[in-house]
Amino acid sequence: MKTLVITGASKGIGFATAKTFCDAGYRVINFSRSAAPDDRIENHSIDLTTEDAESNLNEVLDQSLESGEIKLVHNAASSTNDSVKDADTQALKHMINLNVIAPHMLNRALIKKMQPGSAIIYIGSTLSEKAVANTYSYVTSKHAIVGMMRATCQDLAGTGIHTACICPGFTDTEMLREHVGHDPKILSSIASASTFNRLVTPEEIADSILFAAENPVINGAIIHANLGQVEV
Numbered sequence: 001m002k003t004l005v006i007t008g009a010s011k012g013i014g015f016a017t018a019k020t021f022c023d024a025g026y027r028v029i030n031f032s033r034s035a036a037p038d039d040r041i042e043n044h045s046i047d048l049t050t051e052d053a054e055s056n057l058n059e060v061l062d063q064s065l066e067s068g069e070i071k072l073v074h075n076a077a078s079s080t081n082d083s084v085k086d087a088d089t090q091a092l093k094h095m096i097n098l099n100v101i102a103p104h105m106l107n108r109a110l111i112k113k114m115q116p117g118s119a120i121i122y123i124g125s126t127l128s129e130k131a132v133a134n135t136y137s138y139v140t141s142k143h144a145i146v147g148m149m150r151a152t153c154q155d156l157a158g159t160g161i162h163t164a165c166i167c168p169g170f171t172d173t174e175m176l177r178e179h180v181g182h183d184p185k186i187l188s189s190i191a192s193a194s195t196f197n198r199l200v201t202p203e204e205i206a207d208s209i210l211f212a213a214e215n216p217v218i219n220g221a222i223i224h225a226n227l228g229q230v231e232v
């Protein structure tokens, strides 16, 4: 059976992705602190930033997953508003642990089990290829994800495993709403920055992830899924 292993499927883009893969006939294994509210999803409660995260991941995956066609989606992340002028070192390390080191730990645990047809999909951001002010740590971590994806493509040449980085635009999730302080005016202004004058839905990103995961012609690619951004 085809399997999706995903991080951060308790809500937002991750939850939509987990449901989309369930509907497509996949077994779905999720790692996040809280559970995804859908009985079809196998939840494992893990804080991916802790010292014992790697051993916990390995223990679960060794016990519950055989070799096969595995799609691995690195989705869990956090964001914050900070600047090169004031970013706290520990906070940056914490974000790198979740947004960059956790994908590395899962790659180590799973590549050995991945048969041809498997895929590793990284979730980047519009801020994987550009920066805006006061998103220093997040921009740094999301650029790192692109480097990791490109290195993954090169190192896995000939294995039949492909990789891509899906970069969502402003998507209607808790992360975005918290980021703008739940201010409807800011949300509306953000929506108007898309050429469709609306936010992306989590389901649209989920469909993009499924497409990339099932089509190896998309290998080493960065795909922007943002409805087109209005340039000023």
Ligand SMILES: NC(=O)c1ccc[n+]([C@@H]2O[C@H](COP(=O)([O-])OP(=O)(O)OC[C@H]3O[C@@H](n4cnc5c(N)ncnc54)[C@H](OP(=O)(O)O)[C@@H]3O)[C@@H](O)[C@H]2O)c1
Binding pocket: 007, 008, 009, 010, 011, 012, 013, 014, 031, 032, 033, 034, 035, 046, 047, 048, 049, 074, 075, 076, 077, 078, 098, 123, 124, 125, 126, 167, 168, 169, 170, 171, 172, 173, 174, 175, 176
């Ligand atoms: N929303 C946007 O506009 C947007 C735009 C560009 C890129 N993205 C990217 O899309 C991805 C999903 O974002 P989202 O908006 O869906 O975010 P979200 O709604 O905040 O969900 C984040 C997920 O990450 C999990 N998570 C957070 N900290 C964790 C930890 N320490 N250990 C384990 N899991 C943890 C959360 O689960 P628990 O809280 O249960 O642990 C949750 O399931 C992220 O990579 C984000 O950078 C989002």
